[in-house]
Amino acid sequence: MENKSKGRFGVHGGQYIPETLMNAVIELEKAYDHYKNDPEFNRELTKLLNEYAGRPSLLYYAEKMTKDLGGAKIYLKREDLNHTGSHKINNVLGQALLAKKMGKTRLIAETGAGQHGVATATAAALMGMECVVFMGEEDTKRQALNVFRMRLLGAEVIPVKTGTATLKDAVSEAMREWTRRIDDTHYCLGSVMGPHPFPTIVRDFQAVISKEIKEQMLELEGRLPDVVMACVGGGSNAMGTFYNFVNDPQVKLIGCEAAGRGIDTFETAATLNTGKLGIFHGMKSYFCQDEYGQIAPVYSISAGLDYPGIGPEHAYLHDIGRAQYVAITDEEAVQAFEYLSRTEGIIPAIESAHAVAHAIKLAPTMKPDEIIVVTVSGRGDKDVAAIARYRGEEIYE
Amino acid sequence: MSKISQAFADKKAFIPFVTCGDPDLETTAKVVRAMEEAGADLIELGIPFSDPTAEGPVIQAANVRALSGGVTTDKIFEFVKELRKDVKVPLVFMTYANVVYSYGTERFVKRCVEVGIDGIILPDVPFEEKEEFAPACRANGVDFISLIAPTSEDRIAMIASEAEGFLYIVSSLGVTGTRSEIKTDISAIVEQVRKSAKVPCAVGFGISTPEQAARMAALSDGAIVGSAIVRIIGENGRDAAPYVKEYVKSMKDAVREA
Numbered sequence: 001m002e003n004k005s006k007g008r009f010g011v012h013g014g015q016y017i018p019e020t021l022m023n024a025v026i027e028l029e030k031a032y033d034h035y036k037n038d039p040e041f042n043r044e045l046t047k048l049l050n051e052y053a054g055r056p057s058l059l060y061y062a063e064k065m066t067k068d069l070g071g072a073k074i075y076l077k078r079e080d081l082n083h084t085g086s087h088k089i090n091n092v093l094g095q096a097l098l099a100k101k102m103g104k105t106r107l108i109a110e111t112g113a114g115q116h117g118v119a120t121a122t123a124a125a126l127m128g129m130e131c132v133v134f135m136g137e138e139d140t141k142r143q144a145l146n147v148f149r150m151r152l153l154g155a156e157v158i159p160v161k162t163g164t165a166t167l168k169d170a171v172s173e174a175m176r177e178w179t180r181r182i183d184d185t186h187y188c189l190g191s192v193m194g195p196h197p198f199p200t201i202v203r204d205f206q207a208v209i210s211k212e213i214k215e216q217m218l219e220l221e222g223r224l225p226d227v228v229m230a231c232v233g234g235g236s237n238a239m240g241t242f243y244n245f246v247n248d249p250q251v252k253l254i255g256c257e258a259a260g261r262g263i264d265t266f267e268t269a270a271t272l273n274t275g276k277l278g279i280f281h282g283m284k285s286y287f288c289q290d291e292y293g294q295i296a297p298v299y300s301i302s303a304g305l306d307y308p309g310i311g312p313e314h315a316y317l318h319d320i321g322r323a324q325y326v327a328i329t330d331e332e333a334v335q336a337f338e339y340l341s342r343t344e345g346i347i348p349a350i351e352s353a354h355a356v357a358h359a360i361k362l363a364p365t366m367k368p369d370e371i372i373v374v375t376v377s378g379r380g381d382k383d384v385a386a387i388a389r390y391r392g393e394e395i396y397e
Numbered sequence: 398m399s400k401i402s403q404a405f406a407d408k409k410a411f412i413p414f415v416t417c418g419d420p421d422l423e424t425t426a427k428v429v430r431a432m433e434e435a436g437a438d439l440i441e442l443g444i445p446f447s448d449p450t451a452e453g454p455v456i457q458a459a460n461v462r463a464l465s466g467g468v469t470t471d472k473i474f475e476f477v478k479e480l481r482k483d484v485k486v487p488l489v490f491m492t493y494a495n496v497v498y499s500y501g502t503e504r505f506v507k508r509c510v511e512v513g514i515d516g517i518i519l520p521d522v523p524f525e526e527k528e529e530f531a532p533a534c535r536a537n538g539v540d541f542i543s544l545i546a547p548t549s550e551d552r553i554a555m556i557a558s559e560a561e562g563f564l565y566i567v568s569s570l571g572v573t574g575t576r577s578e579i580k581t582d583i584s585a586i587v588e589q590v591r592k593s594a595k596v597p598c599a600v601g602f603g604i605s606t607p608e609q610a611a612r613m614a615a616l617s618d619g620a621i622v623g624s625a626i627v628r629i630i631g632e633n634g635r636d637a638a639p640y641v642k643e644y645v646k647s648m649k650d651a652v653r654e655a
Contacts, residue, residue, distance in 0.1 A: 004525045016494050018451050019523050019556070020546035020567060162457060163448060172450045179451070180571035182548060279494040279521070279529075280448065292470045293499025294447040 007196020010319055012312030015195040017282045020179045028186075029197040031102045036204065041101065048093045052126065053083045055090075055208065059216035059373070065343050065363075072226070072366035074359055077213055077375040079237060080348060086378030087209060087237040088119035092188060094205035096123035099186035106130040106185045110174040112139055112167035112233065113304035113351060114146025115378050116190030121155035123188075131155035134173045136166035139303045145382055164297040167233070167307045171281055191234025192311035195282030199311050206240025213373055214244050221371060227362065229254040230375040231354040232325065233269070233305035235314045237377035242323060252324070254362075255314060256354040258300035259327035269298040270327040271310040272318050280308075285315040301330040301390065304351040304378075332357040334390055337380060349378030350387065400487045400515045401439060401540050401562035405597035410438035410563075410619030411610065411649040412599055413626050413641075414491065416459040417442050418468025422476045424635050431642035433486045436649035438619065439563075441518065444473055444492035451520040453574030455624040458631060470500055474508050481513035489516035489542065489562070497530060506533045516540035516562045524556050535561075545590065545598075546570075547581040557593035564590055564598040566617060574624045576603035583616045607651030614655035622648060 006029075007013045015025060035041040049055040058078040066074045079087035096107060107124050109131070111117030117133040124131035133150055137159040140147050150157050163169040171194070178187040189198045192206070210228070217225055228245055230238035232255035245251040260268040268274055271286050278287040280295060288296035288308040300306040317323035328336075333350055336357035341347045348356055352375070359374045366372070380387075388395045404410050413432050417425050425442075432440055445463040449456065477488065490509065497505045497519065509517065516539060522530060527541060534541040540562030545553055547570055557564060566586055568579045583600055590598050600613040601621030610620040629644055630637040 004528070006525065014526055015523060016521050016526055017523060018520050018546070018567075019544045019552075020548050020570060022523050022525070022546075022552065023548050023550060168448065172448050175450050176453075176572050182570065276499075279498050281450070282521075287495070289495065289499060291499070293495040293497075294464065295495070 007200060009313045009316035012283065012285045012315040013196055013199060014284050015282060016279050016284065017195045018179055024178070024182045025195055025197065027102070031098060032197055032201055035098055035101055041097065045094055045097055048097065049090065049208065053089045053093060054081065056212045057081050059213060059220065062344050068343060069360060069363040071363040071368065072370040072372045073368065074363055075225070075371065075373045076346070077209060077241065077373055079209065080346070080352070080376045080379035084119045084122050085381070086115040086119065086349065087206060087240060088116040088190060089122070090208055090240065091190065091202050091205040091236060092116070092119040092123045095186065095188045095201065096127050096129065099188070100127055100129070102186065104184055104186040107188045108132045108134070108174055108177050108185055109188045109190060110167065110170035111135050111190065112170065112306055113302065113349070114139070114143040114150065114382060115304060115349070117155070117157070118146055118149050118153070120188050121150040121153035124155060125153045132177070133157050134160050134170040134177065136164070136170050137161050138165040139167065142303050142386055143382055167303065168295065191236040192239045192313060193234040193281060193283060193309060199283070199313055202236050203239045203243060203313060206236050207243040209237065209240035209375060210242060210244035213241070217373070224248055224251050225371040225373045226366070227252040227254060227372045229256060229355050229358060229372065231256045231305060231351045231377060232310060232314060233258070233307045233351065234309070235311040237375055239311060239313055241375040242317070246322060253317065253322060254358065255323055255325040256358045257325055257327045258302055258305035258354060259329045260299045260301070262329055263327045267299040269300040269306050269308065271308065272325040273327045275308070283312050285309055285312045301333065301386070302350045302354065304349070305354065326358055328354040328357045334387060336360055337383070337387060346376065347380035348376045349380050350383040352377045399540050399562055401489065402596050404439040404487050405563065405618045408438070409614040409652045409655050410599060411436065411645070411652040412439045412441060412619055412621040413437050413645050414441040414443060414621065414623035415630065416445055416456065416463050416627060417473045417476065418445060418463035418466050419459040419627070419630055420462050420634055421466050422468060422472065424630070424637060426476065426480060427638035428630065428641050429480060429484060431638040432645050433484055435642045435645035437486055437645055439487045439489065441489050441491045441621070441623070442477070444470060444490055444496050446493040446496055449493060451572055453572040453624060455627050455631065456573050459627045470496060474512050477514060478512040487515045488513065489518055490514055491518040494519050494521050502530055502533045506537045506539050509539050510537050514539065516542050518542045518565060520544060524552065545586060553586065553589045554593045557590045560594050560596050563596050564594055565621065566590070566598050566600045568600050568602045568604065568613065573602055575605035579603050579609065583613065587617050607647050610648045611651040611655040614652040620652055
C-alpha cells in the first residue's frame with residue numbers, strides 16, 4: 001500500500017486532522033513551498049526580522065556565571081531581546097507574511113504563557129490583520145499582563161474554559177475555530193507541532209536562531225560549541241536552536257522539559273521522560289496520557305511548557321539519540337530564574353529558566369575550554385508576579 | 398455488502414449517536430435499546446476522549462460526564478458484548494485516533510469483532526492517514542468509515558472511491574452541534590459522491606429537527622444526529638431513555654417519508 005502520509009520525522013508527524021481542514025493545510029503547504037524560495041518573500045521577511053524584531057539577537061558571553069559555576073564557558077543566545085520579548089516573533093512574522101501572501105485577512109492563534117499570543121497580535125497589528133487568540137482560562141489568570149498586552153494590540157482574547165483550561169485546550173479550541181472559518185483565516189500555530197506542514201514551517205522560521213549562533217560562535221570563538229540547549233514545551237525555540245547543528249555530531253543537543261513537581265508525580269509536563277507514543281493535535285508523537293489514551297492533565301509552573309505533547313521532530317531526535325531531553329522541576333527553574341537575575345542582571349522567562357537550570361548543573365562537570373550555548377527564549381517580566389507568589393509574596397501586577 | 402451498507406437497503410436511514418457512559422453505561426444501554434425500538438437503522442456509539450477536537454460544546458460536555466463517571470474502553474467493549482445479546486441493529490464506534498492507537502489498533506479491531514461492532518469512525522483521521530487503521534479493519538471485516546466535508550471539493554472522488562460501509566457527509570464547517578440552517582449545497586456533494594462511491598452516504602453535523610432530517614435524507618441516503626440526542630441525555634440524565642425514544646421516533650418518521 002502506498003504511503004500517502006506527509007510530514008514524517010521517523011514514525012512521527014503526519015496530518016491527523018478532520019477532513020474539513022485538509023484542503024487548508026494542503027493550500028498552506030503549496031504556498032509555503034512556493035514562497036520559501038521566493039527572493040522577494042525572503043527579502044521582506046529578513047527586513048522585518050532585522051528592522052522590526054531587532055535581529056540578529058546577541059550571543060552574550062555570561063562571564064560572571066561562567067566564573068561562578070567554574071566549568072564550561074557559557075554563552076546566552078538572547079532571544080529575550082527580540083521585539084515582543086521572545087523567540088515567538090521569528091515564526092509569527094514568517095507566518096503572518098505568508099498568510100498575507102495567501103490572501104488571508106485574519107490570524108488565529110493559541111497561547112500558553114501569552115508570548116506567542118502577544119507576538120501574533122503584534123504581527124496582526126503591523127500588517128493590518130484581524131487577530132483572535134485562544135488562551136486557557138487558567139493561563140489568563142497566571143499571565144494577566146500578557147492578556148492586557150494582546151488587547152492593547154487590538155486582538156480579541158478568548159479564555160478557554162474546557163478541559164484543564166491550559167495550553168492544550170487553547171490549541172484544541174483554535175483548531176475548532178479554524179474548522180469553523182477557513183476562507184479568510186490562517187491558524188498561526190506557535191510551535192513545531194500540529195499537522196504537517198506546521199512542524200516544518202515553524203522550525204524553518206525558528207532556524208534563524210541556530211544559523212546566527214553558528215555564525216556568531218565562529219566569529220567569537222572560531223569553533224562550534226560543545227553543547228547547545230533550550231527549554232522544550234512544544235519545542236519551537238529548541239528546534240530553532242538545534243536545527244543548524246543537527247548535522248554537526250560534535251555538538252551535543254539538550255532539550256529541557258518541565259518536570260513540574262517531579263517526573264515521579266502526576267503534576268508534570270515532561271513528555272519525553274513520562275509520555276508514550278500517541279496521536280493527538282494533528283500529529284503522531286509522544287504524549288502524556290493514561291493507559292486508554294486519554295490525554296493527561298499536565299502541570300508546570302511555566303504556562304508555556306505546560307503541554308502534554310512535543311513536536312514530532314524532537315520525538316524523532318529523541319528516538320535516534322541525536323538529542324537528549326532532561327527534566328527540570330519547578331523549584332530548579334525558579335532557582336535558576338533568580339540566579340540569572342542576580343548573577344547576570346538578566347531576568348529570563350520562567351520557560352527559559354528551565355534551560356538555565358540545566359546549564360547550572362552541567363557547566364561545573366565540563367572543562368573550562370568547553371562551550372555551552374543556552375537559548376534564553378524570552379524575558380521574564382511576565383513571570384515576576386508568579387515567582388513572587390511562588391515565594392509566598394502577593395504582589396499586584 | 399457489509400451489514401452497515403445493508404442498513405440503507407431500500408430505505409433512508411436514520412442514524413443516532415450516543416456517548417457511551419454518559420452519565421453511566423446503564424443509561425447508555427437503555428438509550429441504545431430505546432433507539433432501536435424507535436426505528437434507528439444504525440447506531441453510533443461514542444467512546445469518550447479527553448480532548449475531542451471535532452466536537453462542539455454539547456458533546457464535549459458529554460465526554461467529560463462519561464470520563465468523570467469512570468468509563469473506559471474496556472468497560473465499553475464489555476458493555477457492547479452485553480448489549481449484543483438482544484440488540485440487532487448495526488453498531489459503529491465513533492472516537493478519536495489516540496483511543497484506538499493507544500489500545501493497539503489490531504487489538505482494538507479484534508475486540509470490535511468479538512463484541513459485534515460493525516464499523517469505526519475516527520474524525521481526526523483523514524484519507525491520507527487512514528492506512529494507520531484501515532488495513533486492520535479490512536483484515537477483520539470492520540468497516541472504516543470515511544468523512545467528506547464541505548471543503549473537500551477535489552478530494553471527494555478520491556475519498557468516495559475507497560469508501561467502506563457508508564460515507565459520512567459533514568453538512569457544515571465547524572464542529573458538531575445543532576444549527577438553525579444548513580447552507581452547504583449538499584446535493585452537489587452527493588452528486589459527486591455517487592459518481593465514485595459504491596456505498597451509501599448519510600449527512601450529519603447540525604441536524605436537530607425532523608424537517609432538517611427529512612431534507613438531508615431526501616438529498617442523500619440518510620441523516621445522522623448527535624448533539625440533539627446528547628442534549629436530551631444531558632437534560633434528563635438517567636431518565637433520558639423514554640425522551641430519546643420519542644425523539645428518535647419522530648426523526649425516523651420524518652426520514653421515512655423523505
